[in-house]
Amino acid sequence: xxxxxxxxxxxxxxxxxxxxxxxxxxxxxxxxxxxxxxxxxxxxxxxxxxxxxxxxxxxxxxxxxxxxxxxxxxxxxxxxxxxxxxxxxxxxxxxxxxxxxxxxxxxxxxxxxxx
Amino acid sequence: xxxxxxxxxxxxxxxxxxxxxxxxxxxxxxxxxxxxxxxxxxxxxxxxxxxxxxxxxxxxxxxxxxxxxxxxxxxxxxxxxxxxxxxxxxxxxxxxxxxxxxxxxxxxxx
Numbered sequence: 001x002x003x004x005x006x007x008x009x010x011x012x013x014x015x016x017x018x019x020x021x022x023x024x025x026x027x028x029x030x031x032x033x034x035x036x037x038x039x040x041x042x043x044x045x046x047x048x049x050x051x052x053x054x055x056x057x058x059x060x061x062x063x064x065x066x067x068x069x070x071x072x073x074x075x076x077x078x079x080x081x082x083x084x085x086x087x088x089x090x091x092x093x094x095x096x097x098x099x100x101x102x103x104x105x106x107x108x109x110x111x112x113x114x115x
Numbered sequence: 116x117x118x119x120x121x122x123x124x125x126x127x128x129x130x131x132x133x134x135x136x137x138x139x140x141x142x143x144x145x146x147x148x149x150x151x152x153x154x155x156x157x158x159x160x161x162x163x164x165x166x167x168x169x170x171x172x173x174x175x176x177x178x179x180x181x182x183x184x185x186x187x188x189x190x191x192x193x194x195x196x197x198x199x200x201x202x203x204x205x206x207x208x209x210x211x212x213x214x215x216x217x218x219x220x221x222x223x224x225x
Contacts, residue, residue: 033212042202042215043159056212091158093213103149104213106158 002026004107006092012113013082021077021110025094032075033093033104034067043091049075082114116214117142117205124220127197133190135219137203140184146206148179149213150188152199159202159215162188193223 005024013019025032031050035043045059051072060066064082069075079086089111093104120138127133139148149164163170163177165186170177176189190197202218 035215042153042200042218045212045214048212059212089156093158103161103164104159105161108158 004092004094004105006090006107006110008110009108010111010113012115015084015114016081018078018080019082019112021079021090021092021112023075023077023092023094023107025073025075025092026096026105027073029094029096029105030072031095031102031104032069033095034075034077035091035093037089037091037109046077079112082112084114087112087114116212117146119203119205119216121201121203121216121219123217124222126222126224127190127193129195129223129225130192133193133197133221133223135188135190135201135203135221136185137188138185139203139205142183142205144183148177148183148186149204149206150175150177151202151204151213151215152197153202153218154196154199162201193221195223195225197221198223 007022033048034046037043047057047067049069052069064080067077089109091109093106095102095104117139147164147166150162151159153159163175165177165179179186200218200220202215204213206213
C-alpha cells in the first residue's frame with residue numbers, strides 16, 4: 001500500500017480480554033516501530049524491529065505486552081489480560097534501510113479502549 | 116538518544132516565519148537531528164533531518180549550530196495548518212528508536 005496501515009482503527013474490549021493490533025508497513029521498509037500515545041502526550045516508544053528481529057523491546061511496559069514480526073513485514077502487537085490503563089492510541093511506524101538518516105512514516109493508529 | 120530541550124509553546128502570526136529552537140547539548144558526532152510534527156490527532160509527520168550542515172526542503176529549513184549543540188527549525192511562511200506540536204529528536208543511530216519528548220506546541224494565529 002501507499003502508507004502504513006493499521007487495523008483495527010478502533011477497538012473496544014472488556015477488561016481481561018486479549019487484543020491483537022496489526023501493522024502493515026510500507027512495502028520494503030526494514031524497520032518497524034510501535035508507539036503508544038496517551039491523550040495530550042507525545043508518543044511513547046514500545047518496541048522496534050529490523051526485518052524480523054526485535055531489536056529493542058525496552059519500552060514494553062510489562063510482560064502482558066508482546067510483539068512479533070515473523071516474516072519481516074506485518075507486525076502484531078498483543079496485549080494480554082487488558083487493563084483500563086492500557087487504553088490509548090497505539091501507533092505503528094516504518095522506515096527504510098540505508099545510510100544514516102531515514103524518516104519514519106506513521107500509520108493512523110489504533111484507538112484502544114478497555115472498559 | 117541525546118536529550119533534547121524545547122520550549123513548551125510558541126505563537127506565530129500567519130505569513131510570518133516560525134523559528135522553533137531545540138537544545139541538544141549532549142548530542143554525539145554521529146547523531147542526526149530529526150524534526151517531526153503532529154497535527155491534532157494525526158500520526159507524527161516527518162519534516163526534516165540533518166547532521167552538520169543546514170538543510171532545506173519543501174516544508175522547512177533546519178539550521179544546526181557549528182558545535183551541534185542546538186538547532187532551529189524554520190517554517191518560512193507559517194499558515195494556520197502549521198499549528199501542531201513540533202518534536203526535535205536526536206536518535207542514537209539510524210533505524211533505532213525515536214524518543215519523543217514534550218515538543219513545542221506551535222500556534223499560528225490569523
